[in-house]
Amino acid sequence: METPREITVLQAAIILISTIIGVGVLALPRIAVLAGDTGAPLITLLGILLAFFGLVMITLLGMRFPSQSLIRYSEVILGKPIARFGSIVIIVFFAVLTALTSREFGEVVITSVLRRTPLEVTVIVMLLLAVITTRNDITTFAYIHHFYSPLILTPVILIVILSLKNAEVVRLLPIWGNEPNGMFLGVLTVAALFQGFFILTMIIPAMRRPDRAMTASIWGMAIAGGLYLIIVIATLAVFGAEEVKLLLWPTLELAKTTSLPANILERLDAAFLAVWVTAVFTTLFSSYFLMIHAATELFQLRNHRMFSLFFLPFVFIIAMLPDNVLEMYKLIEIVGRFGLLITVVYPTILWMVALIRKKRGKSHAARKNR
């Protein structure tokens, strides 16, 4: 069962970017500002670094075992029983993450745009879209991300630049915040927004040159993280820390305040939401893809298609569990922080054990010469 090796470094980086940028972008400034006042950009930066550390671990592992994904090589490193338990936890975690992503998406849509459409409909439509597209193979997966990425990146950058008209530098000061009370937890929550990077473990075995995976990681995290950082900075400079705390989705308000010059568009929130729906789709697509491929590999099946529909009801039910939007955010925070154990700590342990036990996968070059 050989996966085709067709994904380039550029595509890998793009998959990372469009997977990471997702629902979280709307609430991110509020989360960061609640944790550290005007220190929000600093918290975001630390969160990015923490997430990047996890990504580096995944990449190093991937380069050590260039033809296997984490589900497989963890069995080599830790032995089957422990590794299988770990893999099940990963699958469950990503199922919950997918569910919460789609729920958050649904909440935003029915609060701000489609106010009379039932929540269930928006959520199930989005999930179905992900289910149908995940039936494709990894090459199509990469192409879909590649195709949408410019659509996600450019409008966001445009909105940030245009919004700076109303910005005031003094609102960013002092950079460490006046009352940095929840700094540590804030960093964890922000880092949790980047957990989509875990998808890389599925991509490396399909990369043309797995040895260059690190380049993709660095670029992917730099661009996605940079984008998140400028969004936090712009939101904070435009609204001020105290105002951001009052806004459920500061980034959306930023788009609402911003207008295109010369009265072309007086509020950009509609345009922004359209882009954001795409961004959410790519994120959901990735986490769903990760989930079903991990399950396929765990049960050593040939074809992942069977699972794509199988998981849908579970994910949907989990998505419907939170009672209201505030409870949902509470849950997202808790699940996100717990998730760091899986996406950052677990790979680190794997990597250290692999080093100690001197486990190594067959190198890419060796496989080629065979």
Add this chain to the structure above:
Amino acid sequence: MQLGRIVKVLSWVFLVIPFLTGCWDRLEIEERAVVLAIAIDEVKPEAAKEERDVSHLSGEVPQSQKRMLRLTVQIAVPGRIPLGPAQGGGASGEKPVWILDVVGHTVEDAIYNLQQEVADRLFLGHLRVIVVNEKVARKGLQNMNDAFRRNPEIRRAAWMVISKGEAADIIKLNPELERVPALYLLTVLDGAVKQGKMPNAFLGVFWSALTSKGQEAYLPYVEIQEQKSILLAGLAYFRGDKMVGTTTPLEIGHFMAMKGINPGGYSALSDVPGESGAVLFISSDRTAKIEVEIKNGLPHAKVKVHIEGDLAEKSNAQFNLKDPKTIAKIEKRIGTKAGKAFEELIHKTQKQGSDILGIGEIVRGKHSAYWNQSIKTMDKWQETYKEIPVRAEVTISIRRVGMKAE
């Protein structure tokens, strides 16, 4: 085999049909009641009798919300909003807007009462101006801000203005220049911003200033002039969410100069030292910087302003502008006078503890150690602001004198 193909095609058709039905939230434009402007006045609690039970049972209103508000709204009539200049009298008899008023305990309460009497769904996405009666503003805008922040249709770029006298009168005004009253009010405000008569203080700016710990909010203050036009009468400044005072129109210029907001749109008539005439100076461009130092446990602020501008008028032919000393003298004279006027405005706001300049924000940002130790909260800053010494330093540069040579 043929049958199988037909079934296949049919099932595809049935699969596709649900996707062609369009949007769940479809709402045609003529089914919407587009609200262009809202005026909020306070009425006597007896007005509660006018109200039918729409969003609460009568008598079952929280004690704190016993006061009554009257909302006057302007709803655009579909098809009658002129797109461009009115064409030869034709439709002039038909009013483009429908003006309604309704009472309620809170803003949303009143809006629901209104919905009860309007056939179409109220749509606030095109709301451009919210006019609030001074009396309401002096009692606090907490409720309005909350309602408007929560509603996703309200745009942050809408205007909120404070009116002297009945807010409803401003909405009901029938101006000659525009056919839609709300749009006229909007033009007044936007025009004032472009001409440098007013800072661009839309709702979003107001809210940010309101929540900032080291800054107080301000809003445009308007007044009806002879039942015909709307006068921009100054800025209404707030302490917390309560309005505490107003400035004069010229003081808007002072405020903008101290904030360094361009373009400059105000002029100053000044005497010339040693001569008997006077000159009119028009500001065009300004830069400002507020410096704060902590001395003896109290912030000392210095507002440094540089104004560039032109001479527009000289009332006396006695003296000659060609002498460079004269220009320098005039510059100095205007500078000292402006500096005094600026300080006066600051003292006026200091009495009310309303730091509209945002000196507190600078303390918080640049002297955070001091802020964290002895200020921390908005209330504390409002008290401290009353006591801090503030100096204004103005330098003037006259760049042009118009088409006349001397």
